[in-house]
Amino acid sequence: MAPLLHITEQDLSFYNTLGLRSQARAFLRLHSTRNLQDLSETAARYPGVVILGGGSNVVLAPRLDELVVHVATRGVALVDDDADSVLVEAQAGESWHNFVELCVERGWHGLENLALIPGTCGAAPVQNIGAYGVEQSDFFHSLVAWDMRRSMQVEMGPGDCLFAYRDSFFKRAEQGRWVILAVRYRFPREWTPKLGYPDLARHPALALAGPGVTPRDVFNAVCDIRRAKLPDPAELANAGSFFKNPVVNARTFRKLRDLHPGLVAYPVDDGSHYKLAAGWLIERAGWKGRRLGPVGMHERQALVMVNHGGASARDIQVLADVIRAEVATRFGVHLEQEPVALGSMAGEAG
Ligand code: EPU
Numbered sequence: 001m002a003p004l005l006h007i008t009e010q011d012l013s014f015y016n017t018l019g020l021r022s023q024a025r026a027f028l029r030l031h032s033t034r035n036l037q038d039l040s041e042t043a044a045r046y047p048g049v050v051i052l053g054g055g056s057n058v059v060l061a062p063r064l065d066e067l068v069v070h071v072a073t074r075g076v077a078l079v080d081d082d083a084d085s086v087l088v089e090a091q092a093g094e095s096w097h098n099f100v101e102l103c104v105e106r107g108w109h110g111l112e113n114l115a116l117i118p119g120t121c122g123a124a125p126v127q128n129i130g131a132y133g134v135e136q137s138d139f140f141h142s143l144v145a146w147d148m149r150r151s152m153q154v155e156m157g158p159g160d161c162l163f164a165y166r167d168s169f170f171k172r173a174e175q176g177r178w179v180i181l182a183v184r185y186r187f188p189r190e191w192t193p194k195l196g197y198p199d200l201a202r203h204p205a206l207a208l209a210g211p212g213v214t215p216r217d218v219f220n221a222v223c224d225i226r227r228a229k230l231p232d233p234a235e236l237a238n239a240g241s242f243f244k245n246p247v248v249n250a251r252t253f254r255k256l257r258d259l260h261p262g263l264v265a266y267p268v269d270d271g272s273h274y275k276l277a278a279g280w281l282i283e284r285a286g287w288k289g290r291r292l293g294p295v296g297m298h299e300r301q302a303l304v305m306v307n308h309g310g311a312s313a314r315d316i317q318v319l320a321d322v323i324r325a326e327v328a329t330r331f332g333v334h335l336e337q338e339p340v341a342l343g344s345m346a347g348e349a350g
Contacts, residue, residue, distance in 0.1 A: 005028070005035070005038055005039075005042055006028065006029070007026050007027065007028050007042070007067070008026075008027055009023065009024065009025060009026070009027065010023070010024045010027030010068065011023060011024075012024050012027075012052075012055070012060055012064070012068070015052060015055045015060075015070065016055035016056075016058055016059075016060045016239075017054070017055055017056040017118055017233035017237060017238060017239055018058075018059060018060075018233075018237050018238060018239045018305075018307050018311070018316065018339075019233075019237030019307050019309075019311070020059065020060050020062075020307065020311060020312060020313055020316070021062060021310075021312065022060035022061060022062055022063070022064060022313075022343070023062065023063050023064070024050075024064045024068040025063070025064065025065050025066075026046060026066075026067045026068065027067075027068045027070065028042070028067060028068070028069050028070070029070045029072050030069055030070065030071050030072055030073060030093075030179070031072050031073060032073065033073060033146070033181050036146045036151075036153070036179075037151055039069070039146070039148070039179070040146075040148050040151040041151075042067065043067050043069075043148055043176070045067075046065070046066055046067040047065055047066060048065075048066035048067070048175060048176050049066055049067050049068075049069060049148060049175070049176025049177075050064055050066045050067070050068045050069070050175070050176055050342050050343070051069050051071065051176060051178075051179055051180075052068055052069065052070045052071070053070075053071055053092065053093070053119055053120035053122050053123035054095070054096070054118055054119035054120045054123060055119075056118035056119040056123070056233065056239055056240065057119060057123065057126075057127055057239055057240065057338065057339045057340060058239065058339055058340050058341075058342050059239070059313050059316050059317070059339050059340070059341045059342070060313060060342050060343055061313050061341070061342065061343025061344055062312060062313065062343075063343060064342065064343040065343075065344070066176065066342075066343070067176075069176075069179065071092045071093045071120065071122050071179065071180070071181075072093040073091040073092055073093040073094075073181065073182075074091050074093055074094055075090070075091040075094070076088065076089070076090045076091070076094060076099060076102055077089050078106075078108075079184065083189070084188060084189055084190075085186050085187060085188050085189060086108050086186070086187050086189070087141060087184055087185070087186050088103065088108055088184065088185050088186075088187065089182050089183070089184045090121040090182065090183055090184075090185075091121070091122075091181070091182050092120060092121055092122025092123075092179075092180050092181050092182060092183065093120055093121075093122065094120060094121045095119075095120060095121075096114070096117050096118070096119050096120060096121055096123075096124055096129070097115060097116050097117060097118070099111075099121050100112065100114055100115050100117075100219070101115070101219070103187070104215050104216055104219045108185075108187045109187055109191040109215040110134070110138065110139045110185070110187045110188070110191070111134070111136070111139060111185070111187075112215045112216075112218040112219040112222065113131060113132040113133055113134035113194055113197075113200075113218060113222055114129060114130070114131055114132075114134055114136065114222075115219045115222040115223050115226070116222065116223050116226045116227070117129050117131060117240075118233055118240065121182075121183050122180040122181070122182075122183065123180075124136045124183060125137075125140060125143055125161055125163070125168055125170065125180065125183060126168055126170040126171060126180070127166050127167070127168065127171065127338070128163045128164065128165070128166060128167060128168050130165070130166070131222070131226075132194070132197040132199065132200050132222055132225070133194045133195075133196050133197040133200070134194055135163070135165075136185075137158065137161075137163035139185040139186060139187055140158055140161070140163070140183070140184075140185060141157075141158075141184040141185055141186040142155055142156060142157050142158075142183075142184045143155070143156050143161070143180055143181075143182065143183045143184065144156075144180075144181045144182045144183075144184075145178045145179060145180045145181060146178070146179040146181055147177065147178060148176060148177050148178070148179060149174070149177050153181070156169075165244070165245075165247070165268075165275070166244050166338060171340075175342075191215060193213050193215075193218055194218075195213070195218070199225045199229075200218070200221060200222070200225070203221045203224070203225065205217060205220065205221055205224075206218065206221050228300075229300050229301050230298075230300075230301055230304060231298055231300075231301075231304060231306055236298075236306050236307075236308075237306060237307035237309075237311075238298065238304050238305060238306045238307065239305070239338075239339045240304060240338075240339075241278075241279075241303045241304060241338055242297075242303060242304060242305040242320065242337065242338060242339065243278045243282075243303060243320075243323075243324075243335040243336060243337060243338055244278065244335070244336045244337075244338050245275045245276060245277060245278045246275070246276050246278060246281075246333050246334065246335060246336065247268060247273050247274070247275050247276075248273065248274055248276060248333065249272065249273055249274075250271060250272055250273065250274060252274075252332075253265055253273075253274035253276070256276075256331060256332075256333075260284070260331070262280075262284075263276065263280065264276070264277035264280040265277065276333065277303075278303050278327075278335055279301055279302045279303035280302075281327050281330075281331055281333060281335070282297055282302040282303060282323060282327065283302040284330070284331075285323065285326045285327050285330055285331075286326075287302055287323055287326070288302035289302075291308065292315075292318065292319045292322060293311070293315050293318070293319075294307060294308050294309055294310050294311040294315055295307055295308065295311045295315045295316055295319045296308060296319070297319075297323070305319065305320070313341070313343075317341075320337060323335065
């Protein structure tokens, strides 16, 4: 049997950074893109398909009846090179952080602000990962995807992907339809450091480097900041920010700021809207470092939900609902969950 079609039951505990116990009825590791036609045909035998990359932005139900496809293809290549820019392609299963580090080493600059983000390259466009003033869409060129419905390979540009803050076409598309196979980024040869984000602007090593700052300096500083603030999923299970930073119109922002003068917010869309720091709202609601059962909000970053051990998707959902309700009551603001819930919770004991 071709390795592509090797389907097994699989404990997914180590395939999701929240460390939730989850069992896949049918699991397949995609090592190659040679046999995608068979993948579509095989998938038709299951009630649905779940595409899993690094599992760093998912809340997995205890049991998945869908066909779980773990994308594990590897490789990074320079595909085009001219006087002004380089075009680089990463296979979907590559670790995002390793890709960013490789780019820094090879002199392909732009993504260094996105160092240490857990997950794979194929997942990066799905939620349009972003940090410290940069989003992957700033350098995105195109991607190659397999359309499970039509059994054909397609190429998609930025216009097809509908990137927005923590959002893309893929977040709203039919689940399991699109298997992202490779992503391409274009990096200008001339590098402009993006140091405006407050944590970067005040980082001592960058202040010291001044105008001589290098991409490696930025990469190191971002790693430093993240390590100081965010829990390493290998040590304390988590899926990064659990909620998006909510965007409100300027009038709502002004009303809120009058009531809560310390409110942390950043203008967006030329000041017609404001992005509120959800971590601040959650902290003020009293949840920073607080637990409910086996889960809680992190002690240094209240936006990050952590699993202290043995949590299920149900525990995650209970705390998420409590926080959403308390933030809504206190501030009148609705928090939207960021990680994608996969698998049915139906029939689960409470
Ligand atoms: N804040 C608090 N209390 C907290 C956390 C934050 O008051 O517990 C306030 C502080 O004023 C802080 C501000 O909120 O200065 C912003 O916090 P931070 O710089 O940590 O950024 P964030 O808005 O909470 C977002 C992303 C992160 C990304 C950082 C840096 C979202 C949902 N999250 O967090 O992404 O690393 O900015 O750019 O947009 C992730 O998605 O997993 C993630 C970590």
